[in-house]
Amino acid sequence: MAADAEPIDPSPAAGAPIDEVEALRRLSQSEDLSAQYYAAWWLGRMRSQNPEALRLLCQALGQRQPRQAEAGVEANAVARNAARALGKLGQAGAIPHLLQALDDPDDGLREAAARSLGELRASAAVEPLCSRLASGPTVAGAPQPKSSRLQEPCEAMLEALGDIGRSEAQVLAVIESFVTHERPLIHSAACRALLQLTGDSRWGEQLLALLEHPQLQVRRAALMDLGAAGWRPALEPIRRTLAENSLKLMALRGLVENGDSAAGAGAARLDDDTTALLAVMDDLL
Amino acid sequence: MPSPPPAAAEPSELIEALRQADSPMGLLLATRRLAEACHPGAAPSLVEVLGFNNPGAAVAAVDGLIALGEQAVEPLLDNLDGHNYGARAWAVRALAGIGDVRGLELLESALACDIGPSVRRAAARGLGQLRLNALPLDQQASVRQRCLDALLAGGGDGEWVVRYAVAVALEHLLLSIDRAQPGHHSGLRALQQLAAETGEDTPVVRLRSELALARLAGQTEH
Structure with a gap:
């Protein structure tokens, strides 16, 4: 998973704090795009449970606007933010709308939709995600002309497949074809999904090897991927890898919350294994 | 622990080596050597390393600053980087590890209002481990x-x-x-x-x- 050293909310630039009523008002108007953009982010961040939020975000998912490179605005910025927010609301009602966005020509929007479908554990997304990836690393995973982006947002799509959790043979076969992708971030995403779906330690071992990659960005990605998979044998290598403590702490949180002992009772307990993990986290604060 | 061999008057050669480092790994190794010298004159250079966006080197620099103890407190307080929260997080982490009460005000204000979560995190930890026995x-x-x-x-x-x-x-x-x-x-x-x-x-x-x-x-x- 691509990871910044530390996410900082955009709130200072956006002015005074707002409440839900104000966020809904801003999202429902269409003159001021930056107000809509912020409102969509806000509703996701606050995990709004207001039915109006779901309705307005699904509506915003249909909004289109050109990229304004000079102003630093991405294409379809409001729709992309709406897609991200819908993943955080945790409401299945968003799934049909996000599936539709998965067919959009804008790969940035497809990327946001894929991530949110993963967060929503949407089984209905497995088939369309697999069919978009089926052409493999040389087609779906090939770079777009004059761009560093790939034909498909492979990283997000692979991660979504891992999060959704369906481990049929044909799903695994599609993901496995990306293990050999030349970009280490795609390789990492494929290993993460396979580790989540199969628990097979050979995928974990490959992620450990990426923790020693010369590029910091790759080590960060491997950290996030090990955390998402909750693979506890990674504890010591995570502690040792050369990366920011913030990233290590996020990865170790994943080991605690997604790890083996968490699976049984539905929540992690304070057994010896978990206590040892917490001790390593304490040292990184 | 055996007492360290008498250090050179100034760790200038090691600081020079740090300045010459031209790769992330070179910077890491030079920082480790400077940190291990455990010389008070090294503190300002170690503080500088905290702002280089090289986590491995920053860990070594923090360890070196904590080993210097109270001798590192002033260089840390005097050189806090207001523009780089990554660097501030490492500096606050070093202050937390040293536990000197001169850092109290900084830790309080960092936890209350620093924009970087990693800075607030390190400050919180530090507020639990100030050494007050003296x-x-x-x-x-x-x-x-x-x-x-x-x-x-x-x-x-x-x-x-x-x-x-x-x-x-x-x-x-x-x-x-x-x-x-x-x-x-x-x-x-x-x-x-x-x-x-x-x-x-x-x-x-x-x-x-x-x-x-x-x-x-x-x-x-x-």
């Missing part, structure tokens, strides 16, 4: 109260990792506050809130707070 008893009590107040407020931070650090710090701090003191009770109440599903939505924070409460309860039995 102070008169009444001053110890007032410093502990200030640490406690800052941590109680930090328990409401929006970032899970800051609340996690608050739980860790409260555990340490409460071990040194008498159970009969009202502060002990308010600290325990804050931990109970961080351990409860109603008060805290991040499982790892609840677990860490639960562990802190169990340890504090175990301590009172003895």
